[in-house]
Every structure is written in structure tokens, then in C-alpha cells.
Amino acid sequence: MSAEERRESVIRAAMSEFAHGGYNGTSTEVIARRVGVSQPYLFRLFPNKQAIFLAAAQYCIATTREVFAEAAKGLPLEERLPAMAQAYQKLIHDDPERLLMQMQTYVAVAAAESEGDREFGEMVRRSWQELWDSVHVDLGGDVNETTTFLAYGMLVNTLVSLGFPAGHRNWEGFYESARPE
Amino acid sequence: MSAEERRESVIRAAMSEFAHGGYNGTSTEVIARRVGVSQPYLFRLFPNKQAIFLAAAQYCIATTREVFAEAAKGLPLEERLPAMAQAYQKLIHDDPERLLMQMQTYVAVAAAESEGDREFGEMVRRSWQELWDSVHVDLGGDVNETTTFLAYGMLVNTLVSLGFPAGHRNWEGFYESARPE
DNA sequence: GCTCTAAGTTAGTGGCCAATCACTACCTAG
DNA sequence: CTAGGTAGTGATTGGCCACTAACTTAGAGC
Numbered sequence: 260m261s262a263e264e265r266r267e268s269v270i271r272a273a274m275s276e277f278a279h280g281g282y283n284g285t286s287t288e289v290i291a292r293r294v295g296v297s298q299p300y301l302f303r304l305f306p307n308k309q310a311i312f313l314a315a316a317q318y319c320i321a322t323t324r325e326v327f328a329e330a331a332k333g334l335p336l337e338e339r340l341p342a343m344a345q346a347y348q349k350l351i352h353d354d355p356e357r358l359l360m361q362m363q364t365y366v367a368v369a370a371a372e373s374e375g376d377r378e379f380g381e382m383v384r385r386s387w388q389e390l391w392d393s394v395h396v397d398l399g400g401d402v403n404e405t406t407t408f409l410a411y412g413m414l415v416n417t418l419v420s421l422g423f424p425a426g427h428r429n430w431e432g433f434y435e436s437a438r439p440e
Numbered sequence: 441m442s443a444e445e446r447r448e449s450v451i452r453a454a455m456s457e458f459a460h461g462g463y464n465g466t467s468t469e470v471i472a473r474r475v476g477v478s479q480p481y482l483f484r485l486f487p488n489k490q491a492i493f494l495a496a497a498q499y500c501i502a503t504t505r506e507v508f509a510e511a512a513k514g515l516p517l518e519e520r521l522p523a524m525a526q527a528y529q530k531l532i533h534d535d536p537e538r539l540l541m542q543m544q545t546y547v548a549v550a551a552a553e554s555e556g557d558r559e560f561g562e563m564v565r566r567s568w569q570e571l572w573d574s575v576h577v578d579l580g581g582d583v584n585e586t587t588t589f590l591a592y593g594m595l596v597n598t599l600v601s602l603g604f605p606a607g608h609r610n611w612e613g614f615y616e617s618a619r620p621e
Numbered sequence: 622g623c624t625c626t627a628a629g630t631t632a633g634t635g636g637c638c639a640a641t642c643a644c645t646a647c648c649t650a651g
Numbered sequence: 652c653t654a655g656g657t658a659g660t661g662a663t664t665g666g667c668c669a670c671t672a673a674c675t676t677a678g679a680g681c
Contacts, residue, residue, distance in 0.1 A: 262628075279554040281547055283464035286668060297630055302670060359550050365601040366462055366543050372603050373460040380603045387602060391610060406595065406613025407588075413598050414591035420546040421568060422553050422561045429572060432587025443658075467638060478660050483640060623681090630675070637668085645660075651653090 266304050266314075269294050273315040278359035282312050282367045309371075313382060316364040319357050320386040324393050326350055331397040339397055340408060347412060348433075355419060362420050447485045447495075450475050454496040459540035463493055463548045490552075494563060497545040500538050501567040505574050507531055512578040520578055521589060528593060529614075536600055543601050 260268075272293040276285045287308055291298040305311045330346035331339040351358055364383060371379040395405045411433065423429050441449075453474040457466045468489055472479040486492045511527035512520040532539055545564060552560040576586045592614065604610050 260628080265628085278550075280551055281462060281464060283462060284551055287670085288668075296628095298668095299631085299670075299672095300629060303629080308669065359547070362543070362547050362550070365598055366540070366547055368603060369459075369540050369543070369601045370461055370465055384602055384604065388610075402609075402612050406610075407591075410588075410591040410595035413594035414587065417546055417594050420550045421565055422549060423565065428583075429569075429587075431583045441658080446658085468640090469638075477658095479638095480640075480642090480661085481659055484659080489639065625679090627678090628676085630673100632671105632673090634671080635669100638664105638666090640665100641663085643660105643662090645658105647656105647658080649654100649656090 262304060265294070265296065269296075269301060269304055269311065270314050270318050273311050274319055274360050275356050277312055277315055277363055278356040281363045282308075282370070287311070309379060312367060313379060315360065316367070316383055317386045319360045319364065320383075320390055323350070323357060323361070324390045327390075327394055327397065336399045339399075340404065343394070343397065343408065344411070344433075347415065351415060351419060352425075358416050358419055362416055443485060446475070446477065450477075450482060450485055450492065451495050451499050454492050455500055455541050456537050458493055458496055458544055459537040462544045463489075463551070468492070490560060493548060494560060496541065497548070497564055498567045500541045500545065501564075501571055504531070504538060504542070505571045508571075508575055508578065517580045520580075521585065524575070524578065524589065525592070525614075528596065532596060532600060533606075539597050539600055543597055 269290065273285075273290050276290050276293060279285075280289075287301050288298045290311065291301055294301075301311065305314070326346050327343050330342045334342055368380040368383050391405065391409065394408060395402070398404045398408060415433070418427075418429055450471065454466075454471050457471050457474060460466075461470075468482050469479045471492065472482050475482075482492065486495070507527050508524050511523045515523055549561040549564050552558075572586065572590070575589060576583070579585045579589060596614070599608075599610055
């Protein structure tokens, strides 16, 4: 397998592991094992652990952005928001790890930032800004709508992280908001 | 100083440290140093590290609940939401660590849960449910309004964690939503 | 068949960290 | 004055973990 292919499978494995364990709670050993490769080899593919995490975080944000873009594509403006909301609901169901990884990314940035590492956060913010802008455009350029949409997404992330099961009453508000007005 | 007083100051110190470093990124050593006490003594006051984290997490959620309750107290129904939103804005400004600790709590639950530790999450969910219920009552029992309010709070948490500075355009939507309709 | 390169491994190191154990200092009640 | 409880420390340990260095294998081109 080429180094580039390996790198990609490392990123996917890293996303799964970091999603559950977080940056400090996930050893490079378990990532390597999941990829099916020796642990030191990861450091041939990436300069250090943080770079692996960053790659996984950016992959996670980028693919989420694509999910939204895909859901909105070709629809008239007023149908896009419910379509994107529904796409996110599907994402939660099919691939909850991606959403946990998002949360892990946010706190990892906070941690890096308060250790004086500014660069890491800068990269993540750039990726996140692309997501924001993409959603913003798809929703017709209305700031309030974009903010509201993402806000609901973040509450979903929280409820999933906290392990509130689907169907719990904290989820009630969502079925309303995903429906067209 | 009595053990009970010490325990309380440990909780406050732990909140500050865990807020930045997260569960796995924060050593008991630095908590102890901040309290001004030897590291082994923490294990006289708490059975283990997780118990320290849990106490800090619950303290954090409980005091946040009180901030909301305080802000809403005595106001007519339609003035409560903006007052609570404003109180949260103030909280972000005065004590951003509390909000980072919230994020750390969410991911810590996810981590514990996927290691098979169900009890920890159960405790946190209970605290969080109390927060939800308290806000729900204060906002007049409207599920959608409660959900929306908390959703905005979660987006704020995210933006702060990611280190987007106040005044950044991602924040624009908030000044609208904090204003009465 | 030989060499060069790219993929991959084994063995090891220095540092950190949660938790334990055995001990000390001080206060208070009888 | 002494016995016991309470607050607190120093030393230690066993295990993990990021990262390095040196070695191995296998295919491709000549």
C-alpha cells in the first residue's frame, strides 16, 4: 500500500479513536493497531501525534461540509434548511463518531490554545469557517438562519455526547425545527 | 482548614484546570499545586481522579443553572429569555472557564461511556436534566423555546472553545437573538 | 542478478502520572 | 499529660506513552 493510501486510512482510524477517547485519551498505539500497522510507522506518515489529530479533525469537518452541500444541492431555497437538518439527523444515525470528533476537536483547540499553541487552533478555525461559509451560502446568506441552524447542530452534538438516547424528551424540539415552516 | 473546605477549593481549582486541559490532559499534580496542597492528599478527599472531575462538572452545571434562575427571577415571562441570554453573555465574559468545563464534561461522558463506564454519564445526565428542567420552567414550559435557548448556548460554547474572538462575524446572530421580539 | 528506494518492523528510552504507604504535626477532650 | 482523631507530607511504584534509531523486506529498473 502506498504511503498516501496508508495516510488516509490512518486518518479514518484516528477519527474513530479520537472521537471516543479524545486527544490525550487516545494512544497512537491503538490507532496503529486499528490501521493494522506498527505504532512507530505512524511517525513516518505524520510528524507527530498532533498532526494526526489535526488531519482527522479537518477530514471530519470537510466531509460534514460536503454532506450539507450535497443535501442542499439543486433544491429551492426554502427547502434547503429542512433538507440539511435531515441530512444531519441521518449523519448522527449512520456515523455518530464524526460528531463526537467534532466535540473533541473543539476542546482540543481550547487545550492547545491555553498551552500557548496558537497554530493548531488557527488551522481548525479556518476549516470551521469554511463550513460556516458553505452553510451560509446554501441558506441564502441570512446570518440569523445560519446561526440558528448551526446552533441546533451544536445542541445535537451535546445531546449525543452526553448519551441522551434518541426519543428522549430533550430531543422533542428538533422534529419541529427540521420541518419546513 | 477543614476537609470540607479543602474539598470545595479542590473543586474550584479542578474546574479551572480541567476546563483547559480536559480530563486526560490534566494531572492531579497541577490541581494539587493550585490548591496549595500535596498531590496525594487529593486522594484523601476524593476516592480517585474521576470523582474530582465529576464534582467539578456537577458544580459547574449547578452554578450555571443558578445563574439562569437568578436572571429570570421576578421577570414577566416575555422578558426572561433575553435576560437569561444576557446573563450567559456576562458569564462568558466573566468566567469563560465554566463554559470550557461544560464542553470538557460532554466529551468526558462520551469517553467514559465508550469505555463501558455507564455510571459517570448517568450522574452528569442527571445534573444536565436539572438544568434543562430549570430553564424549561423559567421559559414558561415551551419545549421549542427551551431547545432553541440551549442550542444557542451550545453554539456559544463551541465558538468560545474554538477561540473565535468576540466581535467576529460568526457572533453576529447572537445580538439579535438576545433582544426581545 | 544487482542495486536503489519505499514500506514497514523490533527494540528501546526518557518522562509522566494515578494511586499507595508509611509517616508527622497539631489540636482537643478527659 | 496523654490518647485519639484530623489535616497533611515525602517517597515510591508500576504502567503507559510519544517518539527515535537501527534494521528488514520486497518490488522496479537496468
